[in-house]
Amino acid sequence: MIHKMSTAKPVNKLVSSVILDLDGTLLNMDGVVTDVLKSFLIKYGKQWDGREALKIAGKGPLEGSAAVIEAYELPCSSEQFLKEISPLYSDSLSKAKPLPGANRLINHLHRHGIKIALASNSSRSIIEKKLSYNKGWKESFSVVIGGDEVKAVKPSPDMFLEAAKWLNVQPSNCLVIEDSIPGVTAGKAAGMEVVAVPSLPKQSHLYTVADEVINSLFDFRPEQWSLPPFEDWIEGTLPVEPWHIGGPVIKGFGRGSKVLGIPTANLSTEGFSNLLSEYPSGVYFGWAGVSKQGIYKMVMSIGWNPYFNNPEKTIEPWLLHEFEDDFYGEELRLVVVGYIRPEANFPSLESLVAKIHEDGRIAERALELPVYLKYKDDPFLSSLFETICSS
Incomplete structure (x- = not known):
């Protein structure tokens, strides 16, 4: 088998809207999260070694906090953990950079009049702050849904269904692009098409429920989902x-x-x-x-x-x-x-x-x-x- 990463299925539906995740899909948060956790764990005499990276990817704040607390045997509750770490995290958000291909994708869809929604487990206030550091992003999204605006975060389909409602489209006409397993699970549970862009190395085999798995946003082909194709490829490059x-x-x-x-x-x-x-x-x-x-x-x-x-x-x-x-x-x-x-x-x-x-x-x-x-x-x-x- 020459190339296992792409698992695209033939297009059989008309996709009219795209719902994007934020952390790990559009924004590279790895460095920010690592730096914050490193400095925070020193307080408890612990050293962050990344062992819970897979478990916290795509999780809501409380679930992610619980995973770190359990792994490092911290003497605090999830609520206390969040209260202490949130200011450190918020102050570091300006360091998060767009992932390669993120600006290209957002600009392309917006330019062609495709409705785009943003659905993230982060709170609405944190999402707004992240968007403020990336020129043109806020204006490009027709809908923004935060984890504190729905009853249950991913892997629940709630925020994707809410996004479809505000976009005024059927869930089956939405394409979700996600980096995490909880996000992919949520998208499929909402009855949507899902493209997975795994943010953790060598984990693509865990995304079998997705309709397509790609290596990065560079490899996304809109035309496979009945969307306008990119026009910037030059002789295969x-x-x-x-x-x-x-x-x-x-x-x-x-x-x-x-x-x-x-x-x-x-x-x-x-x-x-x-x-x-x-x-x-x-x-x-x-x-x-x-x-x-x-x-x-x-x-x-x-x-x-x-x-x-x-x-x-x-x-x-x-x-x-x-x-x-x-x-x-x-x-x-x-x-x-x-x-x-x-x-x-x-x-x-x-x-x-x-x-x-x-x-x-x-x-x-x-x-x-x-x-x-x-x-x-x-x-x-x-x-x-x-x-x-x-x-």
Whole structure:
């Protein structure tokens, strides 16, 4: 099986409205929650290790609090926990960033006149605060439903049914996009179509009740749900806001290339944990600067590499150039400018290598286009060689 993530069914209903979750679907709350819990647990002589991340995902405030209290054996009630932690949480909300593809999705649906609702287990006041930090979001939603405005939060279908009521549409004509199992369960219980975007790594197998499971919002295809298609894909690639990665090469053109048939350059992820948490796993492309070599086209993966079953997220650039010598120990800088596809599962090393070469051909062609070619002159790359020349 080449790719297990997408499980789209043929469209058999007319979807007229979309209901979106907030935390983990549109907003990356991982860093905020981690920082708040770390500082809060110190008070009780405990150290947050993320063990309850799966249990609190998608839960209401009281349920999530109870899970943390039980896990860390805290001497307080859920109500007391919430009272103490809420101010810390509220003060940190400005640090939450939109997940990749969130602005694109909201703007696309709003521009095409699709009614959008927001349904979150957070309280209405917290939702309003989160929306205030993201320009244009509040105006884009026709309806906003908070967890304190319904009798029961997700996995109860109450807030989704309430959203459909306010949108004046039948539940069967609504598409829900959710990152958590409670949210997916709630959407299906409401009689709606559901696309799951799992926020926790390697958990897609738990979302079998969803109508489709995708890796990230980059991979959402509105046309599969009778909605207007995105118009920003260019020759099999999606432009992304350019971002930089830099650091020493741990493994350059060497042993890896003999297996894969291409110049690989495995990078240390030290210092890039926040960046890696922001970007979904998948195959990207852009430009690579090697300190003693030059600037080259590159395609790269970010993720756990299902074939090799990596325990941690990695950065694996593949330089699209023939090198005579190894480049161990040289400084490598990457400017990432586009996205190709999500991570995939491969039945054999041969099929993995074939797909890598296919990705390379797509990147080779795309990087000749003006929209991507201009970033070859990015100051982040040129400054690498200025440093070398002046030393």
